Amino acid sequence: MWRKKRTSRARDLLAYKRAAPIGTGASVDERREQAHAEEVAVIKAVRAYIWATRHACQLCKGGRLA
Numbered sequence: 001m002w003r004k005k006r007t008s009r010a011r012d013l014l015a016y017k018r019a020a021p022i023g024t025g026a027s028v029d030e031r032r033e034q035a036h037a038e039e040v041a042v043i044k045a046v047r048a049y050i051w052a053t054r055h056a057c058q059l060c061k062g063g064r065l066a
Contacts (some may be wrong), residue, residue, distance in 0.1 A: 006014070026034070
């Protein structure tokens with residue numbers, strides 16, 4: 001497929017945009033890692049609550065598996 005060549009001004013502008021030190025917030029990877037960390041924290045808190053309030057397994061009612 002043929003592509004129109006960029007002018008020198010367009011090339012310079014693109015190079016500037018790629019190297020510009022302007023931050024626009026967290027990257028997608030950072031947001032994904034943050035969301036995962038929050039999910040893990042919630043799961044950990046729920047597990048701790050369950051173990052603190054229930055003293056026996058809900059499936060086997062505290063019995064031992066054979």
